[in-house]
Amino acid sequence: xxxxxxxxxxxxxxxxxxxxxxxxxxxxxxxxxxxxxxxxxxxxxxxxxxxxxxxxxxxxxxxxxxxxxxxxxxxxxxxxxxxxxxxxxxxxxxxxxxxxxxxxxxxxxxxxxxxxxxxxxxxxxxxxxxxxxxxxxxxxxxxxxxxxxxxxxxxxxxxxxxxxxxxxxxxxxxxxxxxxxxxxxxxxxxxxxxxxxxxxxxxxxxxxxxxxxxxxxxxxxxxxxxxxxxxxxxxxxxxxxxxxxxxxxxxxxxxxxxxxxxxxxxxxxxxxxxxxxxxxxxx
Amino acid sequence: xxxxxxxxxxxxxxxxxxxxxxxxxxxxxxxxxxxxxxxxxxxxxxxxxxxxxxxxxxxxxxxxxxxxxxxxxxxxxxxxxxxxxxxxxxxxxxxxxxxxxxxxxxxxxxxxxxxxxxxxxxxxxxxxxxxxxxxxxxxxxxxxxxxxxxxxxxxxxxxxxxxxxxxxxxxxxxxxxxxxxxxxxxxxxxxxxxxxxxxxxxxxxxxxxxxxxxxxxxxxxxxxxxxxxxxxxxxxxxxxxxxxxxxxxxxxxxxxxxxxxxxxxxxxxxxxxxxxxxxxxxxxxxxxxxxxxxxxxxxxxxxxxxxxxxxxxxxxxxxxxxxxxxxxxxxxxxxxxxxxxxxxxxxxxxxxxx
Numbered sequence: 094x095x096x097x098x099x100x101x102x103x104x105x106x107x108x109x110x111x112x113x114x115x116x117x118x119x120x121x122x123x124x125x126x127x128x129x130x131x132x133x134x135x136x137x138x139x140x141x142x143x144x145x146x147x148x149x150x151x152x153x154x155x156x157x158x159x160x161x162x163x164x165x166x167x168x169x170x171x172x173x174x175x176x177x178x179x180x181x182x183x184x185x186x187x188x189x190x191x192x193x194x195x196x197x198x199x200x201x202x203x204x205x206x207x208x209x210x211x212x213x214x215x216x217x218x219x220x221x222x223x224x225x226x227x228x229x230x231x232x233x234x235x236x237x238x239x240x241x242x243x244x245x246x247x248x249x250x251x252x253x254x255x256x257x258x259x260x261x262x263x264x265x266x267x268x269x270x271x272x273x274x275x276x277x278x279x280x281x282x283x284x285x286x287x288x289x290x291x292x293x294x295x296x297x298x299x300x301x302x303x304x305x306x307x308x309x310x311x312x313x314x315x316x317x318x319x320x321x322x323x324x325x326x327x328x329x330x331x332x333x334x335x336x337x338x339x340x341x342x343x344x345x346x347x348x349x350x351x352x353x354x355x356x357x358x359x360x361x362x363x364x365x366x367x368x369x370x371x372x373x374x375x376x
Numbered sequence: 377x378x379x380x381x382x383x384x385x386x387x388x389x390x391x392x393x394x395x396x397x398x399x400x401x402x403x404x405x406x407x408x409x410x411x412x413x414x415x416x417x418x419x420x421x422x423x424x425x426x427x428x429x430x431x432x433x434x435x436x437x438x439x440x441x442x443x444x445x446x447x448x449x450x451x452x453x454x455x456x457x458x459x460x461x462x463x464x465x466x467x468x469x470x471x472x473x474x475x476x477x478x479x480x481x482x483x484x485x486x487x488x489x490x491x492x493x494x495x496x497x498x499x500x501x502x503x504x505x506x507x508x509x510x511x512x513x514x515x516x517x518x519x520x521x522x523x524x525x526x527x528x529x530x531x532x533x534x535x536x537x538x539x540x541x542x543x544x545x546x547x548x549x550x551x552x553x554x555x556x557x558x559x560x561x562x563x564x565x566x567x568x569x570x571x572x573x574x575x576x577x578x579x580x581x582x583x584x585x586x587x588x589x590x591x592x593x594x595x596x597x598x599x600x601x602x603x604x605x606x607x608x609x610x611x612x613x614x615x616x617x618x619x620x621x622x623x624x625x626x627x628x629x630x631x632x633x634x635x636x637x638x639x640x641x642x643x644x645x646x647x648x649x650x651x652x653x654x655x656x657x658x659x660x661x662x663x664x665x666x667x668x669x670x671x672x673x674x675x676x677x678x679x680x681x682x683x684x685x686x687x688x689x690x691x692x693x694x695x696x697x698x699x700x701x702x703x704x705x706x707x708x709x710x711x712x713x714x715x716x717x718x719x720x721x722x723x724x725x726x727x728x729x730x
Contacts (some may be wrong), residue, residue: 207387211390213637214689216643216644217644218644218647219659219662219682222662224406226674227402227407227410227671228407304528308530314667330534341538348531351531356526359526363522
């Protein structure tokens with residue numbers, strides 16, 4: 094409870110952070126309930142292409158005469174789903190590798206860190222493009238795995254250096270003397286101490302994954318099927334939306350949906366950061 | 377110093393070797409298996425004997441499909457070492473090396489200019505934000521800057537395309553220079569190349585200077601509050617001296633580390649930007665080869681993108697001792713390395729993980 098009251102106290106002072114939290118909450122609701130509320134009609138009617146906004150079509154229609162608003166709402170779930178999945182994998186791998194490496198120290202640590210350095214240097218986005226072009230999948234889980242292929246490395250490095258400083262502390266020493274297992278020390282002793290840091294990185298990992306994910310759909314490298322924001326922009330551009338000013342709402346709506354969500358995540362991260370790091374509040 | 381350089385060199389080679397191996401296993405063993413896909417495609421086209429098909433596949437990938445796996449691996453690495461990355465599938469008269477050798481300079485041109493421009497603007501804005509911390513200017517600017525750094529660069533690219541080229545024709549839509557100008561060291565050519573680079577570079581700078589500004593602001597604020605700055609001030613040193621040698625240098629260190637990390641990010645992001653502006657760099661060919669299933673060109677582009685990133689990182693590592701002299705001195709190196717690692721963690725360039 095004290096967490097929530099702390100959150101409320103800090104968020105009240107930091108209006109943009111509060112706005113970020115509200116917006117993210119709204120998107121989560123949209124991802125969960127959106128497909129129940131909005132339906133993308135399967136009827137295509139070229140006569141209704143690029144209709145201006147009206148009560149019937151709040152954001153107008155696309156080049157096939159379908160409602161843009163409904164597509165934006167329905168498109169939320171696939172993007173959020175893969176983003177959260179990818180972030181979970183990224184954070185899980187990063188934290189486990191980092192904690193184990195930092196706790197073991199010595200040769201094992203050196204080996205693990207050299208591998209991590211290699212992964213950290215390989216440019217992630219081109220690698221993701223290359224892998225997904227060979228794998229060609231529409232499964233959200235596989236897509237999430239591909240998206241997290243290099244993202245864990247930075248987190249692993251950061252978590253490791255925290256684990257390095259924790260491993261000499263008294264309570265870890267005590268646990269070791271009691272003969273606690275590696276899983277116990279890593280999972281029950283070390284993990285809670287890096288918890289806040291991990292929470293923030295989870296949010297950052299979601300934004301990173303969504304950046305790459307939308308890009309994959311946009312370029313048509315992930316199979317273009319179903320309705321999501323990346324697919325919408327991809328279709329819009331293929332339908333020549335760049336060459337007419339009538340298409341502005343159609344092209345810019347999914348883009349706005351992405352940008353607003355990304356920005357909201359950034360502000361939410363910031364408010365969490367000052368919640369977990371009292372030092373930042375003083376500055 | 378020598379040990380430092382050798383360590384970095386070994387690391388650079390390890391990464392390139394890793395990526396070459398990765399690209400081999402991807403062509404050979406991944407679920408889609410591009411190599412057998414090509415074989416099947418050639419069989420379907422007909423008119424070729426099995427031996428001819430084998431020969432064709434071998435010419436394109438530099439691999440003989442019926443050899444044992446380890447022999448293929450060795451010959452792939454050997455060929456790659458000799459700069460032979462096979463031939464393009466869609467146009468077998470072109471070698472992969474030829475394609476990427478023409479593309480690489482353009483990518484390096486726009487990524488390099490974008491990096492310099494966003495680094496310099498970012499540091500300047502960040503220093504201003506730190507200097508006037510509690511002013512209205514700083515608050516609203518911080519908002520704008522963090523907003524911009526959260527926007528994906530490909531979306532900015534699409535907006536720029538929409539507003540400035542396709543609907544209103546202020547800038548060229550595609551290419552690296554005008555088709556009626558012959559490449560050469562002339563004003564016309566250089567001018568045209570810069571004109572064509574404006575929008576791609578702008579898309580980068582708009583979305584990446586913010587991260588520099590925020591990180592510069594963060595470190596500068598904490599350096600300003602530190603005791604050695606207060607000590608320097610109370611010794612009566614001129615404000616200029618304090619700003620330059622105390623605040624400036626110590627705020628710069630983490631940024632230089634961040635520079636190395638962001639090189640990879642920019643090269644990654646250039647894929648999107650080059651594709652949208654039809655800018656004939658590595659990213660453009662990477663996407664085109666993916667779309668036309670030209671896996672040999674795809675692997676070549678990926679390999680060169682990685683190598684460029686590794687080289688750039690290596691270069692930053694070489695420059696680093698000039699800014700932090702401790703790093704090359706054995707006695708102080710450990711301490712400096714620790715600082716550097718700590719800095720790497722605090723410099724959060726968005727999207728670096730991607």
